[in-house]
Amino acid sequence: MSLGIPTCSADDDPDAMYAKLDAAGCVVVHDVARPDQVAAARTELVDHMASARVADDKPTAFYPGLTRRVVALMHRSPTVRELMMHPVTEALGDRHLGQNCSKWTLNVTAALEVGPGARDQILHREEDLYPYFPLPRPNLILASMWAMSDFTADNGGTQLVPGSHRWDADRSAAPDEVVRAEMPAGSVLYWLGGTLHGAGANSTPEDWRYGIILTYNLGWLRQEENQHVSIPLADVLALPDAMRSRLGFDMDYENSLGFYDRSVLALHPAEVSASSS
Template identity: 50%
Template sequence: MAMSIPEFDAMDDVESIKAALDRAGCAVIKGVQAPAEVNRVKAELDGFMSELRVVNDDSPEEFYPARTRRLPAVLARSSGSHAMALNETIDALCWHHLGDNCERFHLHVSAALEIGPGAREQILHREEDPFQFFSLPRPNLVLATMWAMTDFTKLNGATLLVPGSHRWPTQRKAHADEIVKAEMPSGSVLIWLGGTLHAAGANISDHWRYGVILSYSLGWLRQEENQYLDLPPNLAASMSDDIKALVGYPMHGSLGFYDPRVSEPSFSG
């Protein structure tokens, strides 16, 4: 029998959200963004999203299903997304779930994700799967958030979660009745730990489901999205210190030194 996804409102006490995430490995918070904030981010990303080519030929082995749109580098393209990335509740959850294993956390992935009518279900996976060197259950390495830009419904591809799977050993597989759909209205945010099994749902409706994923990882881990290329220094220069710190420009202990004099080619050939 499936565990449900704990649900909260934006005004709820963060301590209860921390406890729910510890227990279930996932949680939904409703009413985090006002419609105007959602619309601003959508408008800023709209031109980039509409340029993406949508693939119609599907192969069941492909990690990313066809009939979807995926746009990385969200912070470089939408200033409205900065408040999402720096949200205070998410910051407190990251410190709670990642803070014991690092001096600071950084942005791991940013992407706008649209699931179109006819898109199949994605393969269940864990955000921490790139870090196979640790056996399951791993220490907390990643915390992920999915911001609902449209309603997420049973029919339109709401994210699938397996509550409790963040504590499972390698051999434990999810049964169909343990998989739950993260239904939530636009303006909500779904949070899950890097060890929690999840996937994009199938869209059997006639409209697109739109979410923005922002994930965070320990400040000494390689980021899944190369943040220094997706938010290069010339763009980062005009952004707040908090955003520069979040993408990982400051050092983590002795990691990440550089020579600021190396900005122009100093030799040819």
């Protein structure tokens, strides 16, 4: 029997919010993105989504057929950049990832649509990227799914297995342990890197479920989406320090990981050939 997905409101006490996330491995937070932010992100990404390839329907493929995705959102959407460091995410990230690193970073960005007829995605853990740790793994990843449209049990709402972040490797989910995230646009589903999840099947005739996934990892791990080449350097240099740091263009001051010479980072392309010759 599923434990269910706890819910909160964006202005709830962050410790109480994190306690729910830590206990269930997932939590839905309501009223995080404003309606104007949802509308702006959708507008900024509309052409990219329209030209994205709809996945073919191969029964064993990781990405189910009738879904489409666009990545590199730090480059493509100034509004998603703003949402990327939302205070709710900052509070949950500090509490979860901050236990195991002095800096945590943006891991993956993607806008994801699940179209009518799409099947359930295979259940997986975000932390399967790092198979060298036995399950249950230490805290490595925090994931978030921003609802750009209403998520329902029928239109592709994310499947989750609450409690599975504490399971050993030999336990798999029974059907009645899987629950689908239902939330109105503007809400955010947060889940831990060890929680089994996947996109839900869409049995509606014409409703495309639209979400933006942003995941974060420990600053000393490799980022799954290479943020260093997913946004032009000129844009990186114009970002506020905190945002540039979250993207991973910064050193982890505790142990010097990622050290660099700022004067090289700031070189204009025309200066690069001169300085390297």
